[in-house]
Amino acid sequence: MVGVSTERADADADVDGVEDEVVEDERSGREIDRRPAPLSAVLAIAASAIAAIAASTGSPAGGALAGIGVAVVAPGVVVGSRRLVHAGALALVTGIVLGGTGDAPELWTLTATVAAVVAWDAGQNAISLGEQLGREADTARAEVAHATGTVAVGSLTAGVAYALYLGAGGNQPLSAVVLLLVAVVVLVGALR
Amino acid sequence: MSATTTEEDQDATTESIEGSNDDADAVVDIDGSTGSTRTIRHYETVTNHWEGVLAVTTLAGGGGIVFRSPALLLAAVVGIAFAAYAKVAEPIPVDLVVERVLSDDDPDLGDEVEVTVHVKNTGSKTIPDLRLVDGVPESLEVVDGVPRVATFLRAGETTSFTYTVAAKRGTHDFRKLSVYARGFTGAIETTKELATSTEMVATPSLEPTADVPLRQQTSRYAGRVDTNTGGDGLEFYQIREYRPGDSLSRIDWNRHARTGELATLEFREEKAATIVCVLDLRQAAYVHGEDDNFHAADHGIDAAGQVFATLLETGDRVGIAALSADDVWLSPGLGNEHRIRAEELFATHPALSPERPANYFSLGIGIRTLRQRLPNDAQVIMFSPLADDEAEKAARLLHAHGHAVTVVSPDPTDDRTLGHRVASVERVARITHLRESGVRVVDWDVDESLTSTLAGARRRWSA
Numbered sequence: 001m002v003g004v005s006t007e008r009a010d011a012d013a014d015v016d017g018v019e020d021e022v023v024e025d026e027r028s029g030r031e032i033d034r035r036p037a038p039l040s041a042v043l044a045i046a047a048s049a050i051a052a053i054a055a056s057t058g059s060p061a062g063g064a065l066a067g068i069g070v071a072v073v074a075p076g077v078v079v080g081s082r083r084l085v086h087a088g089a090l091a092l093v094t095g096i097v098l099g100g101t102g103d104a105p106e107l108w109t110l111t112a113t114v115a116a117v118v119a120w121d122a123g124q125n126a127i128s129l130g131e132q133l134g135r136e137a138d139t140a141r142a143e144v145a146h147a148t149g150t151v152a153v154g155s156l157t158a159g160v161a162y163a164l165y166l167g168a169g170g171n172q173p174l175s176a177v178v179l180l181l182v183a184v185v186v187l188v189g190a191l192r
Numbered sequence: 193m194s195a196t197t198t199e200e201d202q203d204a205t206t207e208s209i210e211g212s213n214d215d216a217d218a219v220v221d222i223d224g225s226t227g228s229t230r231t232i233r234h235y236e237t238v239t240n241h242w243e244g245v246l247a248v249t250t251l252a253g254g255g256g257i258v259f260r261s262p263a264l265l266l267a268a269v270v271g272i273a274f275a276a277y278a279k280v281a282e283p284i285p286v287d288l289v290v291e292r293v294l295s296d297d298d299p300d301l302g303d304e305v306e307v308t309v310h311v312k313n314t315g316s317k318t319i320p321d322l323r324l325v326d327g328v329p330e331s332l333e334v335v336d337g338v339p340r341v342a343t344f345l346r347a348g349e350t351t352s353f354t355y356t357v358a359a360k361r362g363t364h365d366f367r368k369l370s371v372y373a374r375g376f377t378g379a380i381e382t383t384k385e386l387a388t389s390t391e392m393v394a395t396p397s398l399e400p401t402a403d404v405p406l407r408q409q410t411s412r413y414a415g416r417v418d419t420n421t422g423g424d425g426l427e428f429y430q431i432r433e434y435r436p437g438d439s440l441s442r443i444d445w446n447r448h449a450r451t452g453e454l455a456t457l458e459f460r461e462e463k464a465a466t467i468v469c470v471l472d473l474r475q476a477a478y479v480h481g482e483d484d485n486f487h488a489a490d491h492g493i494d495a496a497g498q499v500f501a502t503l504l505e506t507g508d509r510v511g512i513a514a515l516s517a518d519d520v521w522l523s524p525g526l527g528n529e530h531r532i533r534a535e536e537l538f539a540t541h542p543a544l545s546p547e548r549p550a551n552y553f554s555l556g557i558g559i560r561t562l563r564q565r566l567p568n569d570a571q572v573i574m575f576s577p578l579a580d581d582e583a584e585k586a587a588r589l590l591h592a593h594g595h596a597v598t599v600v601s602p603d604p605t606d607d608r609t610l611g612h613r614v615a616s617v618e619r620v621a622r623i624t625h626l627r628e629s630g631v632r633v634v635d636w637d638v639d640e641s642l643t644s645t646l647a648g649a650r651r652r653w654s655a
Contacts, residue, residue: 058263086244093248097255100264109263113252113270117245124241125378132323132372133340138353142321142342149320149376157273161266181253184269188276 032134034080040126040143041077044085047119048073048092054112055095058104066095066112077123080130089120110162114154121150229289229314232368232385241378242278245271281379287315290369292326292390299359299394301494302486304335307357309369312350319345321374324353327388329364331546332357359394360546361490363539366390395539398531400502402643404573405650406465407596407632411569415464415507422458429460466509466524466567469496470590471544472576472583473516478548479579481606484638486546488577491602491638493544496575498642499600504531513565515558515576515586517551518543521565555582559589566590572597577604578633579615584622591631598632600642 048070056063069091076084096112104112125146129139164180249271256264288311295306309326313319326339337355345351371384410417422429431444434454444455477489486494496512503510504526511524512534520543522534538544566572572595576583591597601623605616623633634649636642 090248093252096267097252097264100252100261100267101255101259104263106263106266109267110270113267117270117274121241121378128239128241128378129323129342133325133342134338137338137340137342139323139342141344142323145320145344146374146376146378153273153277154270157270158266161269165262165266178257178265181265181269181272184272188272188279 033136034130035135036077036080036123036126036130037133037135037137037139037143038126039140040122040129040147043143043147044077044119044123044126045070045074047115047122048088051092051096051112051115051119054108054115055092055099055104057108058099059102062095062098062100062102062104064095065098066092069093069095069116073119073123077126080127082124082127085120085123085127089116089123092116092119106165107162110158114151114158117154118147118150122147229287230387232387234382234384236283237381237383239374239379239381242274245278246275249275278377278379281375281377283380283382284319284373284375285315285317286319286322286371286373286382286384288312288371288384288386289314290386290388292366292369292388294390294392297390297392299392301359301361301394301490303359303394304356305359305392306354307339307366308352308354309339310350310352311345311369313345313347316347318347319373320376321378322351323372323374324351325370325372326353326355327366327368327370328357329366331360331362332364332392333360359392361394361493361538362545364392364394366392393539395535398497398501398535398538400505401498402502402647403506403650404499404502404646405598405632405653406467406508407571407598409569409571409596410463410465411509411567413464413509414462416462417465417508418460419463421461421463423461425459425461427460429458431455431457464508466511466570467503468511468513468524468566468570468572468595469500470562470572470574470586471496471512471514471516471520472574472586473514473518473520473543473549474553474582475549476580476582477577479577479604481604481612482608483606484604487548488579488602488604490546491636492575492577492600493538495600495602495636495642496573497538499573500534501531511570512537513562514543515553515555515562515583516543517549517553520544523565524567524570555586559586563590563593566595568594570595574599575602577602578619578622578626579604581622584626587626587631588629591629598634599626600634600636600646602636602638604638 052063052066052070055066069088072084072091073088075081076088093116096109096116099112100109125143129143133139161180249268252264252271253268255261256268291310293308293310296303299305309324311324321342322345323342324340328334328339335356335358339355341351341353343351366388369386369388371386373382373384374380406417408417408419410419418425418427422432432455434443434456438456442456444457447453447455471492473489477492478487480487500510500512507526509524509526512520512522514520520537520541522537543549572590574587574597576587576599578584578599578601587597587599603619605612605619607613607616623635626633632653634645636645
């Protein structure tokens with residue numbers, strides 16, 4: 001006879017007079033909303049927007065590509081798709097590279113890079129928090145701590161690199177940076 | 193250090209969260225010996241959080257060299273720094289003490305119990321990303337708050353989170369707390385499961401209610417049910433012709449004075465009844481109205497508890513059975529020991545769980561088994577919402593086989609939706625059919641007390 005349903009999306013058990021149908025009881029198995037944690041999701045979108053703006057100062061094509069990156073990251077952190085976040089971050093970086101080949105001032109490119117990394121990192125953190133704890137859990141403290149670490153490392157590195165570049169650049173800016181790069185690689189290799 | 197139940201440890205926490213400490217995050221002192229530190233599992237996983245940074249950095253650096261762009265090379269430096277950041281990560285040491293506090297560990301059914309979990313970092317290092325998932329027993333439902341939290345915990349600091357559960361019938365075990373800890377980089381995640389043993393027991397009241405209206409089927413033992421058998425008793429039944437040997441005290445002397453005839457008075461014999469409470473615990477009985485937190489089966493079990501206690505008090509022999517895949521049988525009996533056995537059954541039998549049963553129950557086999565066990569003179573009080581035709585069939589079968597049946601039926605329908613109204617009409621039809629077959633049905637609106645409903649039924653039937 002009549003199957004039964006309620007108006008509410010999170011349907012509760014209904015009474016069903018039909019002997020053959022099994023009555024669904026969803027009250028005892030209430031689903032946890034496992035979408036990404038909102039704070040980090042917002043941070044990811046904001047950071048990717050900053051990256052796109054910074055990239056567009058160098059070349060409009062770069063800005064456009066980075067803009068696509070933002071448009072891909074946004075649904076990724078809303079729905080909870082790691083693939084979208086990776087793809088969006090890749091688009092952001094490609095856009096930054098394009099911008100860097102153009103006339104982008106070094107500071108803008110650095111800012112864009114740090115922002116892109118922050119966006120990618122916050123996006124992934126939002127998704128993992130959502131998967132483990134669900135959206136409604138209070139996760140602000142942990143999110144802020146993690147994001148602070150990433151932002152700190154990025155800003156510090158960018159600041160030091162830029163300062164060194166300005167200070168030591170002089171006549172041969174390009175070779176100076178290449179040397180810097182080599183130095184950093186050697187340093188990192190030594191750390192392992 | 194063994195895991196301890198935490199009821200008696202409430203005194204050990206020296207400060208409440210609303211106490212004098214101004215710290216935004218609660219600082220509650222846990223005396224280390226009262227919390228739990230036993231670890232069930234402990235392992236680390238690599239999260240691949242930073243995978244790909246180096247590859248992208250190489251691209252950027254390569255681009256910088258090809259296009260002669262200092263900007264890109266500087267960006268590559270940032271990339272390498274992050275790659276190094278990720279590589280340097282080591283597993284975070286996780287040393288925690290857990291204490292779980294229930295606002296009431298012996299609640300009444302339906303009460304809301306507040307659960308507070310305190311976690312202290314007893315290690316020497318800060319845990320930058322600590323994710324906690326409390327092991328709420330599956331049988332309980334969280335009605336307010338969230339039993340999960342993620343926070344930043346310095347060494348020696350304690351964090352707490354609170355949520356509320358609704359007490360359902362039975363024994364509920366909070367067995368563990370799951371911990372996921374990460375460093376700042378998030379590259380390595382340490383997973384730990386800490387053992388806790390917090391127990392909450394909620395049993396049906398087993399409080400006597402109003403006198404339960406019983407049917408005329410009785411045993412041969414003396415009791416309090418008025419039968420239609422003449423003999424010794426309190427209520428007048430009939431006068432019959434005198435037979436030699438009748439007791440002199442039973443002769444109607446008034447009549448003899450008037451007419452000179454001898455006649456004997458007879459009274460309704462009072463016998464004890466044997467009753468078996470049959471619970472409907474099939475899948476179809478686990479239904480409830482929109483606003484109700486409890487299934488009809490839960491209401492039935494609660495009512496059965498009260499009826500059981502009442503019948504024991506009045507000296508009738510009462511037992512418990514159920515229509516369910518799990519076997520439920522307590523043979524009719526009397527006395528304190530019997531009562532204790534029943535309390536244990538109500539508190540711990542798996543068939544009486546608040547969770548909907550998953551196993552299939554064959555009515556034919558179930559009724560046959562029940563009939564084999566029922567004493568010949570036993571009445572049946574069946575607790576069923578009559579939400580499907582099989583319930584009606586069960587009542588009729590038992591009644592037809594000589595066990596007078598009374599059905600106490602909690603009404604699970606309300607008139608919110610069309611489906612409910614249809615179900616309600618079908619249910620009323622079943623009640624009517626049963627009454628026509630001679631089965632008594634108490635149609636119980638669960639918003640009213642069982643006591644008043646039974647009293648009303650008793651009035652109606654004691655004509």
